[in-house]
Amino acid sequence: MKEINAAEFEQEVLQGGKVVVDFYSSECAPCEALAPKFEAMAELYGKKIKFLKIFRQQNRELATELGVSSSPTLLFFDQGKQVASTISGGIKKAEIQERLDSMISPEEVIAIKANQKPTVSEYDVAILGGGPAGLTAGIYLGQAKIKTVLIDPALPGGYMAITHQVSNYPGFTEAQPGFMLAHYMSEQAKQTGIDFKVAVDITSVDLLKKEIVIDQLETIRAKKIIIATGTTPNTMNAPGESEYKGKGISYCATCDAKYFVDKEVTVIGGGNSAVEEALFITKFAKKITMIHQFDKLTANQTAIEQLQANDKINVMYEYEPRGFEKRGDKMITTLENLKTKEISTLESDGVFVFIGFKSNVAVLGDTLPEMNNWGYILADEDMKTSIPDVFAIGDIISKKYRQITTAVADGTIAAITISKEL
Ligand SMILES: Cc1cc2nc3c(=O)[nH]c(=O)nc-3n(C[C@H](O)[C@H](O)[C@H](O)COP(=O)(O)OP(=O)(O)OC[C@H]3O[C@@H](n4cnc5c(N)ncnc54)[C@H](O)[C@@H]3O)c2cc1C
Numbered sequence: 518m519k520e521i522n523a524a525e526f527e528q529e530v531l532q533g534g535k536v537v538v539d540f541y542s543s544e545c546a547p548c549e550a551l552a553p554k555f556e557a558m559a560e561l562y563g564k565k566i567k568f569l570k571i572f573r574q575q576n577r578e579l580a581t582e583l584g585v586s587s588s589p590t591l592l593f594f595d596q597g598k599q600v601a602s603t604i605s606g607g608i609k610k611a612e613i614q615e616r617l618d619s620m621i622s623p624e625e626v627i628a629i630k631a632n633q634k635p636t637v638s639e640y641d642v643a644i645l646g647g648g649p650a651g652l653t654a655g656i657y658l659g660q661a662k663i664k665t666v667l668i669d670p671a672l673p674g675g676y677m678a679i680t681h682q683v684s685n686y687p688g689f690t691e692a693q694p695g696f697m698l699a700h701y702m703s704e705q706a707k708q709t710g711i712d713f714k715v716a717v718d719i720t721s722v723d724l725l726k727k728e729i730v731i732d733q734l735e736t737i738r739a740k741k742i743i744i745a746t747g748t749t750p751n752t753m754n755a756p757g758e759s760e761y762k763g764k765g766i767s768y769c770a771t772c773d774a775k776y777f778v779d780k781e782v783t784v785i786g787g788g789n790s791a792v793e794e795a796l797f798i799t800k801f802a803k804k805i806t807m808i809h810q811f812d813k814l815t816a817n818q819t820a821i822e823q824l825q826a827n828d829k830i831n832v833m834y835e836y837e838p839r840g841f842e843k844r845g846d847k848m849i850t851t852l853e854n855l856k857t858k859e860i861s862t863l864e865s866d867g868v869f870v871f872i873g874f875k876s877n878v879a880v881l882g883d884t885l886p887e888m889n890n891w892g893y894i895l896a897d898e899d900m901k902t903s904i905p906d907v908f909a910i911g912d913i914i915s916k917k918y919r920q921i922t923t924a925v926a927d928g929t930i931a932a933i934t935i936s937k938e939l
Pocket residue numbers: 645646647648649650651668669670671672673674675676677680682683684685686719745746747748790877880881910911912913919920921922924
């Protein structure tokens with residue numbers, strides 16, 4: 518693996534045969550997450566493909582010329598031509614490997630795969646999930662010098678990282694951008710010396726054996742496991758929903774509302790998150806139509822009053838979406854009037870869905886801890902589950918209030934309990 522600059526690009530990349538280039542930046546969490554994976558890939562594929570790194574901040578012009586607008590970005594070249602699709606952000610090992618495999622012959626792929634050696638590492642504690650709950654547990658365990666690994670299929674931060682403004686996290690007089698809080702928390706956790714394995718594929722989890730396999734070949738064994746995998750937004754399973762996910766239908770206002778300046782938007786839902794997110798979208802869109810299945814909103818009174826005072830938002834009560842399609846740039850939502858059963862359509866520039874959440878337990882293997890009727894894990898006051906040495910914290914547990922502060926509190930309790938036991 519070699520570091521080059523813009524002046525060397527022509528010779529090293531365009532005349533360099535098969536090449537993969539990593540445009541990286543400093544103070545870039547996804548770049549740090551990629552570095553060990555890039556190195557591991559270089560060791561495996563290094564004889565067939567050249568691995569190069571370019572520091573983006575000092576080679577801006579070249580990066581712009583190549584359309585690189587975020588870090589890290591991986592570009593793949595063969596005989597001076599770009600091959601395989603570009604990847605950026607929280608890059609997984611499997612995504613790199615898939616592209617590298619497409620650049621060499623099937624025989625070479627088989628030979629390389631045969632060289633991949635499974636690894637096993639031992640920890641005191643493995644934390645599954647790097648949202649505020651998991652990060653806080655990591656901070657306490659790291660400070661207690663307990664050998665800990667934090668594993669996440671995404672980058673650390675959880676929902677906090679995609680929340681536009683957090684105004685209720687103590688210690689800040691001004692509302693904080695969620696990604697900054699996520700950055701502070703994850704840097705604080707890293708500084709304690711715990712290991713981060715983020716943007717990885719979770720191959721399997723065995724809570725009884727306390728064994729987690731990531732990226733197919735890396736086995737992690739721990740004395741104790743903390744589950745902090747949070748929740749996922751519910752989907753309606755209406756026709757067209759999965760087809761237009763990310764192409765007209767969104768589940769994250771913080772991520773996507775900015776693309777709807779002066780546009781018309783449909784919001785599905787009527788609980789707290791739907792009302793709060795609809796209010797946020799009014800900063801961008803000119804008109805919002807909310808579709809709600811009941812005859813009144815189920816959000817808290819303050820949020821409802823704010824919504825009622827906002828003339829950009831109109832609520833259609835007792836309607837349910839029955840399907841989605843796209844005509845040109847417009848999203849067409851088919852609606853059923855639940856009282857009259859009449860079917861109608863609503864045209865808008867985009868649809869946002871906020872109809873609650875489900876717990877992320879599906880990836881936790883065959884033997885799960887005891888849960889409530891809605892699939893949330895039952896944890897006692899020490900955050901212990903029904904499985905010995907398995908703890909659960911944050912939004913994934915059965916609890917009344919799901920907030921960053923409550924997730925952080927759960928992480929604290931689990932970590933202190935574990936510190937006393939180990
Ligand atoms: C739109 C929105 C706005 C919000 N605004 C606020 C606010 O202003 N103030 C506030 O206090 N709270 C807010 N909340 C609630 C708050 O974000 C959550 O309560 C909090 O993030 C829960 O933390 P957590 O660590 O339990 O889970 P999460 O934040 O959901 O993090 C879970 C982590 O686990 C990872 N994960 C998933 N599956 C696996 C797996 N199989 N293995 C390993 N890791 C996995 C995920 O990638 C994620 O990083 C908001 C929530 C939403 C959705």
